[in-house]
Amino acid sequence: MAHAAAVNRPPERGLDVYTQKVGMWVFLCSEVMFFAGLIGSYIVLRFGALENTWPEPAEVLAVNITAFNTFLLICSSVTMVKAFAAAQAHDDQGIKKWLLATTLIGAGFLGVQVYEYNELINHHFTPSNCVVVRNGVEETCSILYGSTFYTMTGFHGFHVLLGVICLGWATIRAYRGHWSGGNSRGIEILGLYWHFVDLVWIILFTIVYLI
Amino acid sequence: MATAIAEPTGRAVIEEAHPQSFLRKYLFSTDHKVIAAQFLFYTLFFLMIGGLLAVLMRQQIAWPTEPLTLGGILPETMVAKATDGAYMLPEFYNALVTMHGSVMVFLAIMPMLVGVWANFLIPLQLGAHDMAFPRLNMLSFWTMVPAGILTLASFFVVGGAAGAGWTLYAPLSARPDLTGVEMGQILWLIALVFVGLSSILGSVNYITTVINMRAPGMTWFRMPLTVWALFITAILGLLAMPVLSAAGIMLIFDQTIGTSFFIPSNAAGDALSGQPLLWQHLFWFFGHPEVYILILPAMGFTSEILAVGSRKPVFGYKAMVWALISIAFLGFIVWGHHMFQSGMNPALGLAFTVSTLFIAVPSAIKTFNWMGTMWRGNLQLHSAMLFAVGFVAMFAIGGLSGVFMASTPVDIYIHDTYFIVAHIHYVLFGGSLFALFGAIYFWFPKMFGRMMNETLGKIHFWLTLVLFNVVFFPMHGVGMAGMMRRIYDWTGYQHLEGIGATNQIITIAAVGLFASGFLFAFNFFWSIWKGEKAPDNPWGASTLEWSVPSPPKHGNWSEIPVVYHGPHEYSHPDVTDKDWLGQNERPDVVTPAAGSH
Numbered sequence: 001m002a003h004a005a006a007v008n009r010p011p012e013r014g015l016d017v018y019t020q021k022v023g024m025w026v027f028l029c030s031e032v033m034f035f036a037g038l039i040g041s042y043i044v045l046r047f048g049a050l051e052n053t054w055p056e057p058a059e060v061l062a063v064n065i066t067a068f069n070t071f072l073l074i075c076s077s078v079t080m081v082k083a084f085a086a087a088q089a090h091d092d093q094g095i096k097k098w099l100l101a102t103t104l105i106g107a108g109f110l111g112v113q114v115y116e117y118n119e120l121i122n123h124h125f126t127p128s129n130c131v132v133v134r135n136g137v138e139e140t141c142s143i144l145y146g147s148t149f150y151t152m153t154g155f156h157g158f159h160v161l162l163g164v165i166c167l168g169w170a171t172i173r174a175y176r177g178h179w180s181g182g183n184s185r186g187i188e189i190l191g192l193y194w195h196f197v198d199l200v201w202i203i204l205f206t207i208v209y210l211i
Numbered sequence: 212m213a214t215a216i217a218e219p220t221g222r223a224v225i226e227e228a229h230p231q232s233f234l235r236k237y238l239f240s241t242d243h244k245v246i247a248a249q250f251l252f253y254t255l256f257f258l259m260i261g262g263l264l265a266v267l268m269r270q271q272i273a274w275p276t277e278p279l280t281l282g283g284i285l286p287e288t289m290v291a292k293a294t295d296g297a298y299m300l301p302e303f304y305n306a307l308v309t310m311h312g313s314v315m316v317f318l319a320i321m322p323m324l325v326g327v328w329a330n331f332l333i334p335l336q337l338g339a340h341d342m343a344f345p346r347l348n349m350l351s352f353w354t355m356v357p358a359g360i361l362t363l364a365s366f367f368v369v370g371g372a373a374g375a376g377w378t379l380y381a382p383l384s385a386r387p388d389l390t391g392v393e394m395g396q397i398l399w400l401i402a403l404v405f406v407g408l409s410s411i412l413g414s415v416n417y418i419t420t421v422i423n424m425r426a427p428g429m430t431w432f433r434m435p436l437t438v439w440a441l442f443i444t445a446i447l448g449l450l451a452m453p454v455l456s457a458a459g460i461m462l463i464f465d466q467t468i469g470t471s472f473f474i475p476s477n478a479a480g481d482a483l484s485g486q487p488l489l490w491q492h493l494f495w496f497f498g499h500p501e502v503y504i505l506i507l508p509a510m511g512f513t514s515e516i517l518a519v520g521s522r523k524p525v526f527g528y529k530a531m532v533w534a535l536i537s538i539a540f541l542g543f544i545v546w547g548h549h550m551f552q553s554g555m556n557p558a559l560g561l562a563f564t565v566s567t568l569f570i571a572v573p574s575a576i577k578t579f580n581w582m583g584t585m586w587r588g589n590l591q592l593h594s595a596m597l598f599a600v601g602f603v604a605m606f607a608i609g610g611l612s613g614v615f616m617a618s619t620p621v622d623i624y625i626h627d628t629y630f631i632v633a634h635i636h637y638v639l640f641g642g643s644l645f646a647l648f649g650a651i652y653f654w655f656p657k658m659f660g661r662m663m664n665e666t667l668g669k670i671h672f673w674l675t676l677v678l679f680n681v682v683f684f685p686m687h688g689v690g691m692a693g694m695m696r697r698i699y700d701w702t703g704y705q706h707l708e709g710i711g712a713t714n715q716i717i718t719i720a721a722v723g724l725f726a727s728g729f730l731f732a733f734n735f736f737w738s739i740w741k742g743e744k745a746p747d748n749p750w751g752a753s754t755l756e757w758s759v760p761s762p763p764k765h766g767n768w769s770e771i772p773v774v775y776h777g778p779h780e781y782s783h784p785d786v787t788d789k790d791w792l793g794q795n796e797r798p799d800v801v802t803p804a805a806g807s808h
Contacts, residue, residue, distance in 0.1 A: 014423035019343045023419040030411045030449045037457030037493060041472065044489050053484070128469025143483055147470035151461060 024189045028196050031159075035200055038155060039207065042148040053142040057209050059132045060125055060145070062116065069112045070205045073160075076105035077198045080191045087184035095187070096174045102194070103167040106160060113157050117150075127151070152204055159197045166190055239353075241345035242765055246352050247331035248658060251651075253355060254323035255732070260363070261319050262725045264311040271299045271307075273711075273718035275700040288371055302391060304699045305374030306366070312377030313399065316505070317406045318359055320643050324508040325410070325448065326352065328650055329417045329441040331658060335756035335763065336435045338426025338772045338795070343419040351412040358405035365398040373399040376697060378498070381473030381490040385465040388478045393466070400463045407456035410448045417445035426755070426795075428774030432532070433794065435754045435778040436525060439532050440511025443539045447500045447507070450543070455497035458490065491553055495546035503542040505639060506606075507535060509646030510577055513599045516649050517581055518779040519752045520596030521588025522790050525779045527580040534573035534580075541570045551619050552626045560619045567617035574610050578603060589782070589790075591750075594668030598649030601676050605641025609634055612687065627697075630690030636683045648675070648731070655735075656749050660762040661742030667734040674727040681720035685713050753780050753791045 015022060046054055057063060079101040086094025124131045127150040130141040170190055173179065179187060240246060270279055278296025279285070289306075290297035330348065334341055342348045365372040372395040375384035379400075387393035421442045425434070434442075464470040471483035473490040518525045525531060547555065547563035555563075581603045590596070612634040616622045625631065648671075655663050690696075693706050701707045748757040755772055756763070772795040780792035 014425060017423070019419055019423045022423050023344060023415055026418045026449065027411075027415045030414070030453045033450050034453035034457050037454040037496075038461075041457070041461065041489055041493065044492075045472065045486060048484070048486055050482075050484060126469075127464065128471070143469075143471045144485060147461075147464065147472055151464060151470070151472075155460075 018185060020185060020189055021192070024192050028192065031196065031200075035152075035155075035203075038148075038152050039203070042152060042207070045144045045148055049142050049144060054145055055130070055132045055141045057211075059134070060120070060130070060141075061149075061209055062119065063209050065112065065116060066205065066209050069109055069116075070201065072105055072109050072112070073198050073201050076102050076109070077195050079105065080194050084184060084187050084191050087179050087187045088182065090180070090182055092174075092177070092180045095179050096171070099167060099171040099174050099187070103164060103171050106164040106167060106194075110157060110160055110164060113153070113160075149208060152208060156197070156200055156204055159200070163190075163194050163197055167194070239349060241341070241349050243330045243334050243342050243345065243348060244658065244763065244767075246348055247327050249352050250322055250326035250330060250355075251658075253352075253359065254319050254327060255735070257314055257318040257359065258320075258323070259728065259732070261311055261315040262728055264307050264314065266722055266725045267299075268304065268307040268311060269718040269721045271304055271699065272701075273715045275702050286367075288367075301699045302371055302374060305376075305390065305697070306372040306392070306395070308697045309373045309376050310362070310366070310399075313373070314362060315639070316377060316501070317403065318355075318362060320505055320639060320647070321406075321410070321501075322355060323647055324505065324643060325413060325417075325441065325444060326355070328437070328508060328512070328654075329413065329445065331654065332435075332437055332756065333417055333420050333441060334424070335657070335759070335767060336438050336754050336778075337421065337424060337429055338755050338768065338774065339420060339424040340766045340768060340771070342416050343424055344416050347412050348416050351409045351416065354405050354409040354412065358402040358409070361398045361402040361405070365395040365402075368394040368398065371395050378494055379462065379490070380494075381462065381465070381485075381487045382475060385462055385473045385485075385490075386478065387466065397463060397466050400459050400466070403459045404456055404463075407452045407459070410452045411456075414445040414449040414452070417441060418449065421445075426771050426774050429794075430774075432529065433774055433777050435511075436514040436528070436531055436535075437508070437511035440507045440509075440514075440535055443535050444504050444507045447504050447539055447542065451497045451500035451504070454493060455501075458493035458497070462490070488550075488553060491550050492546070495549045496543075498549065499546040500539075500542045502638075503538055505643050507538065509602060509606075509643045510535065512646045512650040512653070513581065513602045514577075514584070515754070515779070516595050516599040516653050517584045517603075518781060519653075519750050520591045520593065520599065521585045522591070522751075522781045523584055523588045524777070524781055525580070526583030526586070527576070528777065528779065530576055531580055534576045537573045538570060541566060541573075545570065548617055548622070551622045557619075564617055564619050568614065571610070571614055571617075578607055578610070593652070593750075594663070594665060594672055595649045595653035595750075597669065597672040598645050598652065601672065602642060602645040602649065605637055605645055605679070609637025609642055612637065625690060627695060628690035629686040629694045629696060631696055633683050633686035633690060636686070640683070641679060645675075648672075651735070653750070654756075655738065656745030657756055657761050657763070659739050659742075660745050660760075661738050661740075662745050662749060663738040663742060664734050667730060671727060671731045671734065674730070675724065678720045678724040678727060682717050682724055685717055689713055689717075751781075751789065751791050753793050754778055755794050758793055758795055 079098045083095055083098035083102060086092075086098055120126075125146055127146050128143055130143055130146045132139050132141050167190065170179075170186065173186075237245060240249075267279075278293070278298050279290060282290045282297030282299065283292070285297065288300075289303040290299055330342070333339075370387070370392045372392070373379070373384070374390045374392045375396065383389050384396060387396070390396075421434070421438060461470070461472040465472055465474055465485070471477075471485040473487055474483050474485040475487060476482050514525050514531055545563055545567045547559060548567045551560055551563075585600070612630070616625065616631070616634065652663055652668055655661075689710050692710055693704075694701055694710055701710070745761040747760055749761075750757070753776070755774070758772065759767060774794045775796065775798050776792055776794050778794060780786075780794075782790045783792045786792050
């Protein structure tokens with residue numbers, strides 16, 4: 001019977017990738033389209049704006065602080081990779097250490113973003129109001145600048161928040177020994193998501209803060 | 212079952228006999244078959260709601276200046292009460308137009324095509340114990356529940372339900388001062404975000420399951436066409452729904468926190484420089500793939516039912532698959548044909564015209580292959596088969612009128628007239644819903660373990676077919692005569708003086724069509740409890756789901772089946788004892804030609 005089964009063994013059964021990882025990749029495809037919708041709208045609105053109504057990033061935003069924040073998020077991708085490597089190497093202490101580091105850096109990113117939002121709103125730059133100071137004179141600018149800024153960075157922040165919550169949960173599980181013995185799948189999947197969020201931020205930082 | 216041999220990869224048998232509480236078994240179940248049934252009841256309810264809205268709307272169109280029958284029972288936010296009766300308010304009419312479309316598309320047809328049948332059929336037809344992510348699957352049903360509740364609630368809030376059309380064109384949808392609708396519009400948008408979330412979760416699940424959970428031997432080109440269609444549909448949903456969600460969220464922000472994505476100027480006349488056209492691009496970037504989300508699964512059901520009902524293999528199986536794939540691909544690059552009237556560079560318009568006309572090619576391939584499948588077949592005209600044949604005929608009419616609209620000069624004339632209404636109903640009712648009725652008659656035995664009544668089914672089919680055509684065919688002419696698509700009262704227009712009688716006939720037939728739905732509902736519910744017990748394989752069908760008991764038990768298979776044959780093997784010359792060859796029949800038991808399709 002076993003022999004017959006081997007002879008008749010029909011070809012092909014899925015990918016050589018475990019199901020949860022396929023699922024995360026598929027989900028990230030839809031996330032790409034979500035951010036493509038937001039970013040595409042931003043491009044259309046920015047190029048459609050009347051002359052001189054779209055401020056230069058540095059006129060409104062604190063680019064230096066956000067550059068530091070970008071650096072933080074990139075560091076957190078490195079620590080995430082370290083956590084996954086530790087899980088594959090059966091290094092329980094390493095898993096705890098690197099997951100905790102990733103969680104804390106992610107939370108730090110959110111903290112800086114909240115601080116940034118707070119400062120901007122104090123300077124009357126909101127989703128429905130745009131003010132720039134040029135030569136000491138307050139001028140209004142396109143509302144759309146604030147609309148797109150808060151929508152894009154806000155949704156990215158929301159994704160970071162979800163990531164930090166999951167990372168926190170994964171860290172708690174690490175201290176309970178859940179990831180020991182080479183059980184690295186959960187960390188790998190979380191890592192995929194985290195790197196995606198990082199990648200989106202690099203694009204957003206470039207188009208919103210730099211150009 | 213008897214043919215399932217030792218499963219090579221040795222996957223553990225799923226838990227079977229766990230006693231489960233009522234709540235876990237029927238309400239918060241992770242079993243794909245129960246979730247499919249939940250979706251079925253949910254969508255049938257909203258199909259009825261959507262039909263009711265249509266009947267109310269039709270009454271106003273047929274007799275625009277007369278009071279509504281039974282209008283007195285509606286609240287004062289919907290009707291104006293006078294001494295001679297209650298007259299429908301224009302605002303309520305707008306809400307009816309909007310919510311009929313929205314409910315039918317988002318809460319009835321789309322979840323019935325995908326939520327019900329992708330859930331039920333993908334694991335069963337691929338030989339899997341369940342979906343890849345059963346709990347995510349449960350979540351995708353339960354995110355639809357708030358969407359339904361919010362939609363129903365929106366009729367009773369201040370200002371009434373959304374009234375800017377199902378396409379939610381800005382600035383009408385973005386500025387409450389233009390329609391008088393504020394809360395209703397916001398509720399509907401929130402519902403839309405829930406629908407999007409449900410659809411994305413579902414799509415992730417279906418795609419992953421198809422990629423990774425196929426039984427041994429279930430190669431890509433041995434998958435039944437239904438699974439192919441649902442797989443391609445899931446990809447469309449995965450890539451299109453997030454764009455609508457993003458746009459919907461921006462519209463919510465325009466309504467609530469003072470952004471101006473889609474608002475060019477506010478009530479005071481201040482320029483805000485938002486772009487209404489941006490909404491149209493985002494909406495139709497989603498909306499045109501959505502059209503194929505609504506028809507591809509129907510094409511899959513039809514292919515399968517026609518093969519079973521004709522006792523012949525599907526004509527051109529691979530061509531059918533490639534046609535599905537090319538329709539899906541083209542579906543992403545033709546959205547501009549909804550916007551010929553919105554102001555568009557003629558060169559771009561031409562590009563959209565040509566790419567749209569290309570879609571006629573794979574669609575025609577499919578239509579001719581369906582006819583090739585039936586050609587000289589041993590036709591079994593049971594209810595499911597009748598609806599499948601009806602689908603082919605109605606889809607051909609709807610598809611051809613689609614070619615009219617793809618052409619810019621014709622579209623400019625018929626844009627936003629009843630011609631469009633006729634077209635959309637020929638593909639969405641005559642197409643999707645006919646195939647759905649067929650699918651329900653066909654797979655009902657597998658889902659509930661009982662047969663539906665054939666006589667009632669056939670009466671339902673003929674009533675539906677005749678009344679459907681009486682309702683929607685004349686709309687082509689009314690539209691060519693110039694009747695506008697969403698008009699509340701056409702009596703003031705000289706050029707529309709002659710359309711009264713036609714509209715009254717349409718309305719009377721529409722009431723009959725709505726009533727015939729209750730015949731179906733009676734048959735459906737009566738059969739669940741009182742129908743004749745269904746055998747495992749009542750139709751003599753070859754796909755995997757028919758090799759397990761009706762209804763299949765939790766986990767579907769004790770052992771994962773092994774697949775040896777293509778999906779639609781009927782009247783195979785080498786099989787002499789019956790006219791079908793099960794996908795999992797051992798080759799050393801029967802000896803067909805290898806790799807057959």
